[in-house]
Amino acid sequence: MTDMAGPARGRHASARRDGLVPKLLTVLRQGYSLADLRSDALAGLTVAIVALPLAMALAIASGTTPERGLVTVVVAGLLISALGGSRSQIGGPTGAFVVVVANVISQHGFDGLVIATLMAGLMLIAAGAARLGSLMRYIPEPVITGFTAGIALIIFSSQVKDFFGLSIAHLPADFIGEWETLIANFGTLSVATTGVSLAALGLILALRRFAPKVPGFLVAVVLGAVAVTLLQLPVATIGTRFGELNGAIPVPSLPVLSFSRIAELFPSAVTIAFLAGVESLLSAVVADGMTGGRHRPNAELVAQGVANTASALFGGLPATGAIARTATNIRAGGRTPMAGVFHALFVLAVMLLLAPLAVYIPLASLAAILMVVAWNMSEMDKMRHLMSAPLGDRFLMILTLVLTVAVDLTVAIGAGVVFAAMIFMHRMAESASIAVVPDAAEETDTRASLPPGVEAFAVRGPLFFGAAARLSDVLDQIGQPPRVFILRMEEVPLIDATGVAALQSFLRRCESAGTKVILSGVKPTTRDVMLRMGLAPEPGKVAFVPDFDAALLRAAAVPA
Template sequence: MQRLFKPKFFTLFKRGFTRKQIIADSLAGVVVGVLALPLAIAFAVASGVSPERGLITAIVAGFLISFLGGSRVQIGGPTGAFIVIVYGIVENYGIDGLIISTVMAGFMLVGFGLLKLGSLLKYFPHPLIVGFTSGIALVIFSTQVKDALGLDIEKVPSAFGQKLLTYFEQIHTVNWYAIAVTLATIIITIYSQKIFKKIPGAFLAILLCTLAVQLFQLPVTNIASFFGEIPNSFNFSIPHVEWADLGNYVVPAMTIALLGGIESLLSAVVADGMIGGKHRSNTELIAQGVANIVTPFFGGIPATGAIARTATNVKNGGRTPIAGIVHAVTLLLIMLFLGKWAKLIPMSALAGVLIVVSYNMSEWRSFKAILKNSFFDSIILLTTFVLTVWVDLTVAIQVGVVLSALLFMKRMADMSDKNIDNPVDRDVLEDYSLVPKYINIYEISGPLFFASARRYAEIIEDLGMKSKILIIRMRHVPFVDLTGIKNFKDTIESLRDENTRIILSGVQPNVLEEFKKHNILKLINEKDIFNSFEDALTYAKTIEIKTK
């Protein structure tokens, strides 16, 4: 248990925090707390719950995830990915149903961590993740059309098609003042960062647009129109549970757990790349689970690691969990002393913030790149995307995973009849003891695809950091998929930053073609790619290495 659950905060606490780092983390935490304010409110409102539930989630879950988590810089709280799920659960089962589902999901996440499933969640292929992320982004955008245009609609249907039809039927009720506020929010959110680098654009946009609406008395709806006063306190409460109905919540809970686990680990991986660290995936899952068990009893909604807020934390100097803890404290102080003013925030301003969030989530560049390249990856991407938008996220993930496995098996079957050995490499020197110490050698034995890509990348990076030259033998790599390409490219970029020379040998023609297509040959010189290992080793020995 001790090895499974080792929070970064306690590890760093034992080493001691410097005064300089505490100050830097505290300032970063305040900035992230200010950024999280409009996002927490917007995510809650879009999910069909009252705004204070978003704030409570960011405070309670944000504190627990930083205090108990396996990442140095992870910022936890409500995220856009949960909007679709929470909205559906509330609509079908009510608030009590949401609380029960979230608590169950928390126990599932703790179970994932205890069973050491943190590494397994990394095996979700990249096209599947892009597919459901892009689908969620489109659904979030569709939920904000009503408030962005100021349409007079009492209740927006949950189904995507019915939603579009309702908007079309009510387009004559458009409010031009609401459109102006929405556009102003979007413009300020995007472009204010060029002028005010330390003030989050979303916060500045909400502040200015709220002031403008109040000053000019613009006829647009605000939070108070729908939810009344925002409480400046929260209480512990236990939901009413019908034990016979617990089975109804298993599927929603599993969806929350899977999405929360995937998103939190993705966020932690992104953070690792930004700070050069390494998170503890199983500890992170357990922390996410504890946060989702505790938070609902205070009135919160599902929480996970937030990629945008985590990146903001890092960019502003956050390097330890202190930043995340300060972020939670900052939000608590805002809720206690300034929460009463939040009811004046226009709904169209929140819509503008969420439209920017949905655009940033859309990953349209990755979406476009996948469609241009692999046929199999395109099938996974489009299937997951369409099911997310038109059916629901649970079905999309289930079908996407099964489809990924089936297509992989087909690709492996297609390759089984081919001779993947490179004849030129058969008689090369196999005694690596004669190789100079500044040269390291690693052989990838098998396809570079989503299930193996991360492990290969970790080993290659580890070896590369210990050597001046790394020869990577690829004679037994029959194919690469997009996830393999992405991990391999990230690893090469990381080693280049460490001035490690990469040499490839025995690259199959189809693999080399994929490398060219995805610009890996811009990172590795073509003269550093050889058909045989013998030629690669001879060349490596001729490279002049400067040593101290």
């Protein structure tokens, strides 16, 4: 036994030590070959081709300029791969942030977004250092699916204007008002813009179906730019809306900070940190499933924190692990985190060398890209699957979706988690039971094995505040108080303060009725809680015994 315990402790200690160590450092220690370099460079180039148009499209959809999306890929993408806890993670701007970023910019300006992202980065670093990475896994699936689908619907709605070339000066921020404005102005549709959008959308879908290895986003952007330029179509482009792109990485700078500004932006920072943490760990889990590896969640959170802090200082956007780009990296043969580093360096090279050509990219092509992103984010298959789940799960998903669209993401996530906890507590309370011992399944005559004047009930399930109220009903079920009451607790895995209080109240009622109580089979962890809260054995009042047989012997010895 001792021989096995030593290595086990060593493994656990090693896991704790390695919990914050970047996977890249582990890979380099193990040895990095020329074959690894070739595979990672090719995978990085493949992912960069996907990331280039997507980063610009996400930045525009977020209400800022396209080069900020590229800066995010370069700065945050490099740091997420270099410092993260996954071999395959690719980081950068994602669709999940579009709604949050757009809201923060519209209400607080871009400086407000920088401050919120800085705070979110620090929160993520603290969460990783505090080893909270594993807690992110407890966010319920219906909540994640609901707010992801809500974000997808908002992204889709935000792209209708550019997809059809509608002449609208300003779209309302609220979802209903936005659609009312879109419908009222649908008569201003541009045939040329709609044609480019539909052609780009059809091309992306066709390539996905018949040539999945071809980078459909990039092909759609390049061909759209060529068609609009050569045919001189009246279609809005990056150049007509934003002017020339700045191909240089900006100098890092700190925003002006104040306590009032920090307090004002704190809720947005919490939302950004939550999204970055959850999506990055979900992406890492997907990567583990594809590669058979195992990521380090706390190292991943620290990397996300450092990356978001740096991205904000360089004028970029919030970033996280991107599931689709991570999967692309794995399929393209990426072996180590160096693939993500290469992806960032390739995007940097394009920024420095080809930024002037970006002015020709039609916004219609980018709108088509985001329509595809929105559809992928909606996860319709998962939503249909969850609609066959229990009522509570369906309610959670729909509630989170509606609140995301109708109110905002912060409220949606908060409400979703709170209702999920309430549903969980209700289910746990329902699973707990207090039944007569022995019951009909154990013995035909339910009273035959009990001495005269002895009653026995078994508690099954956790005795916490959701189920503790049932304990007070036990004596009412009996009628005449017995001289001895046996409460079997072998199947009570845990007890909380409310459960202890309910048990103490039960004991007081028994004491006032002259009934002695015997608690049998109390688990050590449950007993420790009870003892710490003052519920201890008292001669003549309450006794603790190891099992039901011992309880019967003790009850038989109690004088009538």
